[in-house]
Amino acid sequence: MLTDDVAVLRRIPMFAEVDVPKLKLLGLASRHISYAAGDLMLRQGEDARLLCIVLTGEVEVRRETAGGPVPITRLGAGAILGELGVVLDQPYSASVVAVSETTALEMDKAIFLDLLRQVPQLSMALIRELARRVVRTSDLYAEALRGH
Amino acid sequence: METDFYRYVWRNTRPEQLAILGLILVSLPFYFASFEVPKRIINEAIQGRAFQDGQETAAFLSLIFSAPPWWGGDRIVVFPGFQLDRTALLFALSFVFLALVFINGGFKRSVNTSKGILGERMLRRFRLDLYALLLRLKPEDVRAMKPAEVSTTINNEVEPIGGFIGDAFIQPFMLATQALTALIFIALQNVWLGVLAMAIVLIQAFIIPRMRKEQLRLGRQRQAESRRLAGRIGELVEITPVIHNHAAGAFTTADIGERLGRLFDIRMRLYQRKFAVKFLNNLLSQITPFFFFAVGGYLAINGVLDIGQLVVAIAAYRDLPTPIKELIDWDQQRTEAVLKYNQIIAQFPPPLTYSPEALAGRPLPGPSEPIVAENLRVVDRVGAPLVESLSATLARPGRIALVGASGSGRDILARLIGRQMMPQGGTLRIGGMALASMSDREASGVLSYAGPEPLLFQGSIRDNVVIALVRTEAPPLPEATDAAERQRRREAARSGNPLAPFSADWLDPARLPERAGSVEREMFEALAIAGMSSEIFRLGLQGRIASGSDPTTVARLLEARRVIRERLAERDMARLIEPFDPAGYHRNSTIGENLMFGVRTGKLLAADALAADPHMRAVLTSERLWLPLAELGKGIVESAVEIFADLPPGHPLFERFAFADAEALAELARILEAARAAGGLAALPEADQARLVDLALGYAEARTRFGLVDEAFEKRVVTARRRFRQSLPLTYVGEIEFYEAEQFLAQAPVVDNLLFGRIAFGVANAEQRVNEVMIETLSALDLEPAINRLGLAHDVGPGGRFLFPPQRAAIALARAILARPQILVIDGALSAFPQAEARRILEALGRRMQGGTLIVSLAQLPADDEFDEVLSFEGPRLVSHRKRDAAPALAQASAENVA
Secondary structure (H helix, E strand, O other), rough: HHHHHHHHHOOOHHHHOOHHHHHHHHHHOOEEEOOOOOEEEEEEOOOOEEEEEEOOOOOEEEEEEOOOOEEEEEOOOOOOOHHHHHHHHOOOOEEEOOOOOOEEEEEEEEHHHHHHHHHHHHHHHHHHHHHHHHHHEEEEEHHHHHHH | OOOHHHHHHHHHHHHHHHHHHHHHHHHHHHHHHHHHHHHHHHHHHHHHHHHEEEEEEEEEOOOOEEEOOHHOEEEEEOOOOOOOOHHHHHHHHHHHHHHHHHHHHHHHHHHHHHHHHHHHHHHHHHHHHHHHHHOOOOOOHHOOOOOOHHHHHHHHHHHHHHHHHHHHHHHHHHHHHHHHHHHHHHHHHHHHHHHHHHHHHHHHHHHHHHHHHHHHHHHHHHHHHHHHHHHHHHHHOHHHHHHOOOOHHHHHHHHHHHHHHHHHHHHHHHHHHHHHHHHHHHHHHHHHHHHHHHHHHHHOOOOOHEEEEEEEEHHHHOHHHHHHHHHHHHHHHHHHHHHEEEEEHOOOOOOOOOHHHHHOOOOOOOOOOEEEEEEEEEOOOOOOEEEEEEEEEEEOOOOEEEEOOOHHHHHHHHHHOOOOOOOOOEEEEOOOHHHHOHHHHHHHHOOOOOOOOOOOOOHHHHHHHHHHHHOOOOOOOOOOOOHHHHHHHHHHOOOOOOOOOOOOOOOHHHOOOOOOOOOHHHHHHHHHHOOOOOHHHHHHHHHOOOOOOOOHHHHHHHHHHHHHHHHHOOOHHHHHHEEOOHHHHHHHOOOHHHOOOEEEEOOOOHHHHHHHHHHHHHHHHHOOOOHHHHHHHHHHHHHHHHHHOOOOOOOOHHHHOOOOHHHHHHHHHHHHHHHHHHHHHHHOOOHHHHHHHHHHHOOOHHOOOOOOOOOOHHHHHHHHHHHHHHHHHHHOOEEEEOOOOOOOOOOOOHHHHHOOEOOOOOEHHHHHHHHHHHHHHHHOOOOHHHHHHHHOOOOOOOHHOOOHHHHHHHHHHHHHHHOOOOOOEEEEOOOOOOOHHHHHHHHHHHHHOOOEEEEEEOOOOOOOOOOOEEEEEOOEEEEEEEEEEOOOOOOHHHHHHOO
């Protein structure tokens, strides 16, 4: 049910400050999809036509290399997947596979971009999320430098 | 195209015109007799002048020639006639008059019909000639034309000319001879009356055309303004989405309003002038009898004229104004038609002309003859250069990249090679043959062009692709077997139209190179290169197998249904499909679909007005579902109002996910407000309740997830479903095909027949996984080609509007590669595809064009550049020309451009 999805979305820090009707719009504009463990959610190199918001379960982000897939990280509820490819209009930079039974909201690129334009709260939420990642990456980079 | 209207008409219709003119000449004596006989009726029979001096009888139908006195005054009696008494003579003459009425009417009818048909034939020829002219114009001239204006010209503006063509020669001849006959007749009765009639005619002929001059000028103005209005409306229709997007409705309406105002002014002045002329015309014809009564009466009283002569002179004069007025009208029409003809011809720029050798088809350049550009120059409409002094030799076969910013010389060179425009200076040759001198037939044998705009026409995907393989000449005509076909061909020949029907077999497999496979295989291969294969299959699954089609196909589809079900079960994929189960609620369908549980096959039970259907209404009432459904509709409206509160009306998101448009939703919200005020939905008028019920009937919980349908409600719907079917009135037979597990649903899409259910919402990759099983099964049962053929039959809509942009682009691309051209120009044709897809298509094109020449325009070179030659442009200038294994030929290109 839409209200259940909204309840999950509200627990995600990125959407914590977004009004309920806007989250309902986000939910309505998405498809609620269930993945079995092992299901491929996004494929590296494919055109980014949609993005996913993990509602429940766990997924693994993998980089496909000539020597086989290399796991990069595991993510759980609240993770947004494929948003960089969608925003930058580039193919997915990595593959995403469901590790356990997972549910996610899947949204087409055009609708997502439209929502960002129409609902400033969502744009702000995305900006905050990306800024958080920049900070996290910078911290990791600084740590790595200190380690050397 | 002939520039002189009269020469154009005469050249194409001479024999018919002469035949009708002859017919008019034959009719004149009868016309004269129609004046003469009434005179005799009055004078000889009624007044009894033939029976003076005690004669009891008079001769009727006697044929006697009297020689003039200076010739001896002999009388030669050819036929003495019948001797009749006075009453018998009256009736005999009256019957002769009646016979003349029929004869003259018959002549008139023959002449009018013949000239009408002649005009229609010429109209047909004229329209076709204009279309043929359009095909011979320079591509850039065609692009500069507004389609709506051209179609208005070919369709509407030529219509009055066509109407006039029949009259061009015949009308003045017929009217003038008739007027002259009447005038001569009047003059024979009395010279003065003749002079009087002549004088009035001359006054009319002098004044009225002068007054009509202004009327004509206004008419031309109206024509031009109407054409501009049509062009503007056509343009606005094209950009309607932009108008909505920017809420520019008021702005564009003001534009149209202003144009309509201008048109109104012209039309108003035109009417004023038109009726002034009409007034004068009427006045002159009404005043004339005054002179006839006064002068003619005076002459009759004084015995100069007898009563019979006066009466028939007046009768003859009554016949006179009509031909005169019509002659004046004809003259006006003539001026208008000639002007319009000139205007129409002037609207078309001068066409390209080809040498007879080019039209006959010369030997085409070989696949290794280079493309040579010498000093090419192209400027835009204001004279700014688009390509400057471009000289380059492109070796063939090879892969050639034209690189530069959009709008730079790269686009122009691609278009020049693709024959989408002509250079204003310099030459572009393939081997020894100048591109500008090549006829369409020659050029299409060598090259093909796919541009940034996928140009599609209303028809199937197949029609849009296979046009690349149609015959360049009409197909051979089989012997006509029936009279209708012979008549069709005769008429086509008379108006210079093609004899071969459009329904003939226009496909020319000979346009494919020898190494190619069958047309269908080639078509699928071309579509596969353009990345359209799975789309064609998907569209095929949405297609319908026509009722009465091959029963073995139907049997195999039912077999496929069984096999797919088994395979899905074997692979633990049964949950991906929700089958149609008569005993259970179907969650992936709407409530309305659950109630009907079948496919609509007639006009009743339209999905958007189910609540208004009497049977549905009766079932919902008896099952006590009407108000609960209205309540459910209320829930939908409340959720939608909350969710879409901040979206502007008309926003695409709104249109896509709201269950009604903004206006309807606001109206529904008002209905809810009224319900609250009235104390509940039950108090609402039935029409308002029905609107809410309709909303509910279109709701599917699995899709929208508002949480409005629970299991108890589902059970009630299933019960109502049974009643809906059991109590179906006889009048609904043939209106619905119920879901039956073992039956083929002729009106349902193929996919519904194969799955006998729907792919479940919300299961990851369900559609893709089910499709894989379907393809596998269909392939095993040899049904895949049938589904693909259905996909090819999918209607693309006007201009391809039923398809998404990448689908349109793929079809246009498949068309360009279908005929396996020596040279393929890809000019921005991949811009509609996502990056990775565009790259894949380009690679596939590279493989396809192995041994041929592929020319691609690009913004920048890809990292894995495999081009044999790269021409880089900055604005209109070629700044480098790099050939594989050679240093960039920068110096040469720069030197040429500086020069």
